Amino acid sequence: MECKDLENDVCELKEMVKSQNKRIDELIKHIKEGCNQLEAKELKSSLFNMNPYLECLDPDILYHLNLDTRATNFPKVFGDVRFVCMGGTESRMEQFATFIMTEIGLKMNKAVRLTNIAAEAHRYSLFKVGPVLCASHGIGNPSISIVLHELLKIMHYAKCQKPVFFRMGTCGGIGIEPGTVVITSEALDGQLRAVYEVVIHTEPQLRPTVLSKDLIRELKSLTEPCTDGYDTIAGKTMCCNDFYESQSRMDGAFCDYKPDQRTEFLKRISMSGVVNMEMESTAFAAITHQACIPAAVVCVTILNRLEGDQIEASCERLKDWELRPQKLIARYIHKVLYGGDDTDSSNCDS
Ligand code: R2B
Ligand code: URA
DSSP states (O other): OOHHHHHHHHHHHHHHHHHHHHHHHHHHHHHHHHHHHHHHHOSOOSOOSOOGGGGGOSSOEEGGGTEETTTSOHHHHHTTOOEEEEESOHHHHHHHHHHHHHHTTOOOOTTOOOOOTTGGGTSOOEEEETTEEEEEOOSSHHHHHHHHHHHHHHHHHHTOOSOEEEEEEEEEESSSOTTOEEEEEEEEOTTSOSEEEEEETTEEEEEEOOOOHHHHHHHHHTOOHHHHOSOEEEEEEEEOSSSSGGGTOSSSSOOOSOHHHHHHHHHHHHHTTEEEEESSHHHHHHHHHHTTOOEEEEEEEEEETTTOSSOOSOHHHHHHHHHHHHHHHHHHHHHHHHTTOOOOOOOTTO
């Protein structure tokens, strides 16, 4: 190898180490700030309205995540969490965890895989990458509500300060180009109500679905329409209790409506501002709001429901689309952790 090449390689390596060290210093600063805040504020999470009976549980077994408060030191393991990112599948969340690791400047040996903390429970996946906790939530409101209860208890027991929650996912678009990213402005149920209905002791309770307007604005400001190569819009989301009949598909096992009723329904909800349909946003918005946690839902549309019901996009295309919400959320996390400043020193002479 030429002497000049060697010099260049050394130079590049030095640069990498330098930028990695800078990131680690900044992360340590954030963690220390978090700890100092904790000590100053004394032993309480910033969550609201938590169940008073939790105090009586010793241990509390978080069954679906294979965690319990006696076996795990929650403040030590989870105390630095500032962002909780959720998505439907285990593999998407492992992919996001790996992605966010590089985005926030952490590195891992290529031969090593991130550990799924909840693996033994065989229900959901849970990965921790510094201040980011990544969890899968399965399909539908009942599934996401279970893991949200347990994630909120983690935040509570770990005394986390001001965590922000995100759901990233896929959805059906109503009258918009497939591949478009939608930031939910309002999460509506199948009756176009901005509520999440929970039946307790046979009585329905309607919980408001409130998402953070500031987060929506902030996420919107982080889009780069010219370079992204796709649109990111904010709009109302209809959250349905199933994939087929509630979403007025004609391709389920049963169908007792006619094609023109389907068209009328989709046009009517489109006229009322609904731009997409998925299956978890109302529980996600209502449960995070109940704990006073700022939260946002970012989904990519994988078909235009005005044009059909079947998902015909190739696996490659779907994989590429699924990255879009992840990229936006990663930009937000990066900005919160490091501000607008992304200037790693690249001057190897200094
Ligand atoms: C979007 O896609 C899933 C159904 O295929 C569901 O979890 C959702 O919200
Ligand atoms: N997820 C849904 O719930 N509906 C769709 O049409 C696509 C993804």
